[in-house]
Amino acid sequence: MSLPTFSLDTPSTVADAVHSGYNFREVCPELLSPLAWSIIGAGMEQGFRAAARKFAREQPSGPRPRFVSYFGFRPYFNMTTTERLIDELRVIDPAGIWDLLLGGPGPEIARRPKASKTRAALRLPRTLRLVFDNADAFGTAHTALAKAEAGVLAAVETGSSWQAGTACDAAIEAGREAWALHIRTTTVAYAAAALTRRLLRIQYNDATALELLRASAHRKDDGQGASSRAGALTIDLDRLNNYEVADASELFGRFSNAGLSAAASLLGNREKASGEIVADEASVPLGTALGPVYEQAVKMLGLALGERERSKEIGLRALHCTRVLLDMGAFSAKPDEAALLGVTELRELGPTARRRLTDQRREELEEAAATEYPVDLQQRRRGLAEAVRPAPSGLAGAGNALAPGWAEGTLVRESDGEEGRIVVGDRVDGNYVLAVLPDGVVSRYGSVLSHVAIVCRELGIPFVAGLSIPDDQIGQSAVVDGWNGTVSVGDAI
Known part of the structure; x- marks a missing residue:
């Protein structure tokens, strides 16, 4: 690399x-x-x-x-x-x-x-x-x-x-x-x-x-x-x-x-x-x-x-x-x-x-x-390489279920607090969730003890991490299942 x-x-x-x-x-x-x-x-x-x-x-x-x-x-x-x-x-x-x-x-x-x-x-x-x-x-x-x-x-x-x-x-x-x-x-x-x-x-x-x-x-x-x-x-x-x-x-x-x-x-x-x-x-x-x-x-x-x-x-x-x-x-x-x-x-x-x-x-x-770095870097004697972990099993839209619940709404990058909005992003911040109170959250990054996961559990907001939502799916309807970690978009609902 x-x-x-x-x-x-x-x-x-x-x-x-x-x-x-x-x-x-x-x-x-x-x-x-x-x-x-x-x-x-x-x-x-x-x-x-x-x-x-x-x-x-x-x-x-x-x-x-x-x-x-x-x-x-x-x-x-x-x-x-x-x-x-x-x-x-x-x-x-x-x-x-x-x-x-x-x-x-x-x-x-x-x-x-x-x-x-x-x-x-x-x-x-x-x-x-x-x-x-x-x-x-x-x-x-x-x-x-x-x-x-x-x-x-x-x-x-x-x-x-x-x-x-x-x-x-x-x-x-x-x-x-x-x-x-x-x-x-x-x-x-x-x-x-x-x-x-x-x-x-x-x-x-x-x-x-x-x-x-x-x-x-x-x-x-x-x-x-x-x-x-x-x-x-x-x-x-x-x-x-x-x-x-x-x-x-x-x-x-x-x-x-x-x-x-x-x-x-x-x-x-x-x-x-x-x-x-x-x-x-x-x-x-x-x-x-x-x-x-x-x-x-x-x-x-x-x-x-x-x-x-x-x-x-x-x-x-x-x-x-x-x-x-x-x-x-x-x-x-x-x-x-x-x-x-x-x-x-x-x-x-x-x-x-x-x-x-x-x-x-x-x-x-x-x-x-301009350089795209992998999420995880593993350093070995030959240099840096992407750390390989098994991909999530199940659907292509399966991630890590970090806050339980079920929500249906429109996928958005940002929200003004409207109802029926599911906020998505690489890093959705916990304080942002407190501010706009979305119906659901999907983030590329996050873990059980991350700030956004703690906030979502406290507020009862379903949260799935480990998924990157492409730009062409923004604005579509989706269902977030915070129990099994799946996100269904458009025709897959």
């Missing part, structure tokens, strides 16, 4: 590295700027390494990224990293994690022998410590964000470019803390989901166990989620929902599906829909001593999913602070220039070196924008 020459964070050569954008790209733009990635990617790497040092056999070292990657302005993280971390927990089947990450079987890769029971038992206290440490990590991330927002307000009041630069440094560090926390909470959520599924498989077949897991992953609003307007700065919802908020530039916005994210602003003035929809509760009559264990696993899963969403919000608010300060002239960089430079380059390069590098990356950006 031919890749653009651009390289900000290149992956180390690991035989079993699988780089995937499945969860990340469902809400992330096709192309992500060097500036945003140097904040998000560094934080994700930090989070993976912290988890690995706690309880994994793999002890990362050195400055080069091992867990997150960035090819041709497109972000990826190593899916096998989560599998390897969870493999340390003897009670969880790591192979099942791929259903949660990808919505299907994982690629064929060589796996290490499972850790011995003795070693797993010795590592268990450190594993639990990672979970308990998340409370301290949340406090640290909130404190860093508060410092960054206070610095922004002070810089705006004084108009000092020096103060803007200092505050920007604080905002960058707050963003990295938040994205590190996001990876930690994501790992805990996947582990809790895999454990819950294994408990359910003791009494139920695979299909029933997965359906009950979907219901178990229903996350109620616990009232603790920080509102985007609860901080020191007021942030527009559509900007908060955008991973590009660090970039005071239109260079990358033109490559994203702006229509989907912009509709999130409807949340601010949309009247509450009549007839509140209440999602079904999962009732699992195990009738054995495993009942209380299942209850605790589901509780942990719900808490982890809530923490995962709140950590993402902290990260996006920190990115928003960065953008405000760059607009004020932090680092003496123009908006288009800043978007094409990583944090270290912004801090250290002089005007001439910046200009030469940004000119080079503008050309590489055009090349990357």
